[in-house]
Amino acid sequence: MLTQKNLDAIIELSHDLLERIHERVSGEFEIEATIYNIVTFKLFGFSLNTFKSICYLLPHTVYEQATVLYRTLWETSVNLEWISRNPNQNALRFVQFTGVEQRRLVQKRIKAAERSGDQAVVISLAKHLAEFERELETQLAPFRFEDQRGRRRWRDRFSGHSLEAVVREVGGEWLEEYDRDYALACIYTHGAPGAVLFPLFDFPGHKLDKARSIDRSAIVGAMAIEIMARIYRRYLLDILESEDEEYLQNLSSRVREAGTL
Incomplete structure (x- = not known):
C-alpha cells in the first residue's frame, strides 16, 4: 500500500x-x-x-x-x-456534433413541457426545433440514421x-x-x-x-x-x-x- x-x-x-x-x-x-x-x-x-x-x-x-x-x-x-x-x-465531426447536442437539449425541454401539461410551450419549442433542424440540415445529416424499424435515430457520439x-x-x-x-x-x-x-x-x-x-x-x-x-x-x-x-x-x-x- x-x-x-x-x-x-x-x-x-x-x-x-x-x-x-x-x-x-x-x-x-x-x-x-x-x-x-x-x-x-x-x-x-x-x-x-x-x-x-x-x-x-x-x-x-x-x-x-x-x-x-x-x-x-x-x-x-x-x-x-x-x-x-x-x-x-x-475535427469537423467534433464541431458539427454541437448541433446534435443542442437539438437533444431542446427535445428534453419539450418532454418536460409535455409532462407538466404546458401545451403552449410544447408547440413553441416544437416549432423552434423544426426550424433549427432545417437551418442545420447539412451539419446534422452525418449523425442521423434509420433503425431496423425505419424510425429516425440520432448518433449518441460524434465519433461513432x-x-x-x-x-x-x-x-x-x-x-x-x-x-x-x-x-x-x-x-x-x-x-x-x-x-x-x-x-x-x-x-x-x-x-x-x-x-x-x-x-x-x-x-x-x-x-x-x-x-x-x-x-x-x-x-x-x-x-x-x-x-x-x-x-x-x-x-x-x-x-x-x-x-x-
Missing part, C-alpha cells in the same frame, strides 16, 4: 508537469486557424484545467472525486487521439456508435485502460454502490480507511500524470510542431520511482 511519502512525491511530480507545460506552451505562437488546430487547442485547455483540478484534490486524499475527474481527463485524451488520426474530417468502438479503433494503451481504469472510474462517476459503500471499515480512528485514501490518491495522481503527459505530447507534436520527449521519458521514470519510495 502506498504511503503519504509516495503521495507527496506524486503531488510534487504533478506540479512539475504543470510548470513544464506552462514553460513550453505559454506565450504567443503563430498557429494556422484550421478546424483541427482549434479543436485540439480547446481540448488541450479543457484537459489542462481537468488535470489542475485533480492536483488540487490530491493533498486532501479525496480520491473518489479525483477519480471522477480522471475519467473526464481520460475520455478527453481518447477523443483527442481519435480526432488526430484523421484530423480534418474528425460507442466509446468502446472508438477505443478499439484507437487501440494501444487505451484498450487496457478502458477495461480497467475507465470501468472503475465510471463507478465513482455514477455514485454506484461499489463507490459509495466501499470501503467500510470498523477500526478505531478509521486508520485503515485513511491509509487506503492516501494509497488510492497516489494511484489516481500517477494515472492522471500519465494521461496529461500523453495529451501534452500530442499537443506539442501537432500544434507547436515540437517535442519534449526527454522530459516526458524522465517524468515517466520518476513516477514509477515515486511508487517505490
Whole structure:
C-alpha cells in the first residue's frame, strides 16, 4: 500500500508537469486557424484545467472525486487521439456534433413541457426545433440514421456508435485502460454502490480507511500524470510542431520511482 511519502512525491511530480507545460506552451505562437488546430487547442485547455483540478484534490486524499475527474481527463485524451488520426474530417465531426447536442437539449425541454401539461410551450419549442433542424440540415445529416424499424435515430457520439468502438479503433494503451481504469472510474462517476459503500471499515480512528485514501490518491495522481503527459505530447507534436520527449521519458521514470519510495 502506498504511503503519504509516495503521495507527496506524486503531488510534487504533478506540479512539475504543470510548470513544464506552462514553460513550453505559454506565450504567443503563430498557429494556422484550421478546424483541427482549434479543436485540439480547446481540448488541450479543457484537459489542462481537468488535470489542475485533480492536483488540487490530491493533498486532501479525496480520491473518489479525483477519480471522477480522471475519467473526464481520460475520455478527453481518447477523443483527442481519435480526432488526430484523421484530423480534418474528425475535427469537423467534433464541431458539427454541437448541433446534435443542442437539438437533444431542446427535445428534453419539450418532454418536460409535455409532462407538466404546458401545451403552449410544447408547440413553441416544437416549432423552434423544426426550424433549427432545417437551418442545420447539412451539419446534422452525418449523425442521423434509420433503425431496423425505419424510425429516425440520432448518433449518441460524434465519433461513432460507442466509446468502446472508438477505443478499439484507437487501440494501444487505451484498450487496457478502458477495461480497467475507465470501468472503475465510471463507478465513482455514477455514485454506484461499489463507490459509495466501499470501503467500510470498523477500526478505531478509521486508520485503515485513511491509509487506503492516501494509497488510492497516489494511484489516481500517477494515472492522471500519465494521461496529461500523453495529451501534452500530442499537443506539442501537432500544434507547436515540437517535442519534449526527454522530459516526458524522465517524468515517466520518476513516477514509477515515486511508487517505490
